[in-house]
Amino acid sequence: MLSKTINCPTPEATFELGERLGAALKGGDVVLLKGPLGAGKTLFTKGILSALGFDTADVTSPSFTLVNRYEADLTIYHIDLWRIEDPEGASFSVGLGEILEDEDAVVVIEWAERLGAFDFGVDPVEVEISGDGDSPREITVSGEIVFEGD
Ligand code: ADP
Numbered sequence: 227m228l229s230k231t232i233n234c235p236t237p238e239a240t241f242e243l244g245e246r247l248g249a250a251l252k253g254g255d256v257v258l259l260k261g262p263l264g265a266g267k268t269l270f271t272k273g274i275l276s277a278l279g280f281d282t283a284d285v286t287s288p289s290f291t292l293v294n295r296y297e298a299d300l301t302i303y304h305i306d307l308w309r310i311e312d313p314e315g316a317s318f319s320v321g322l323g324e325i326l327e328d329e330d331a332v333v334v335i336e337w338a339e340r341l342g343a344f345d346f347g348v349d350p351v352e353v354e355i356s357g358d359g360d361s362p363r364e365i366t367v368s369g370e371i372v373f374e375g376d
Pocket residue numbers: 234235236237238239240261262263264265266267268269270336359360361362363
């Protein structure tokens with residue numbers, strides 16, 4: 227498994243790293259985003275969406291809707307489990323089983339730690355963001371994925 231930690235001193239750097247990962251994604255990939263509230267998970271997802279051909283001006287956090295679906299170069303499901311309290315029911319609440327059946331889609335999940343030990347059927351790419359507020363972020367990307375730059 228590959229694991230890379232990248233320093234992101236600005237919001238733009240977080241977005242750009244999301245773009246780099248997004249450019250390497252293909253249908254069926256699952257991306258798990260971990261990190262505290264305000265870490266930059268939604269901004270990172272906007273980078274992914276941008277790389278997949280979506281205009282990020284129209285992208286909002288799914289913290290209330292739980293799931294947003296975008297049709298870009300691929301279908302992207304953007305999920306946020308922040309408001310889900312019951313870890314047993316988290317996957318059911320967002321219809322994750324059904325979403326994962328769409329093998330041409332990319333699935334991005336914020337607060338993926340709420341799922342516990344969920345079997346995705348594939349090896350997900352994990353993105354862990356540390357830092358919040360105005361401080362620089364350290365973003366670790368792990369999984370069977372190779373993306374550009376360093
Ligand atoms: P989350 O979805 O994890 O709650 P957001 O994506 O909404 O977080 O981002 C929260 C804030 O963090 C935004 O204001 C964003 O500009 C800021 N941010 C993201 N990355 C960085 C960074 N590398 N350095 C400084 N601020 C950042």
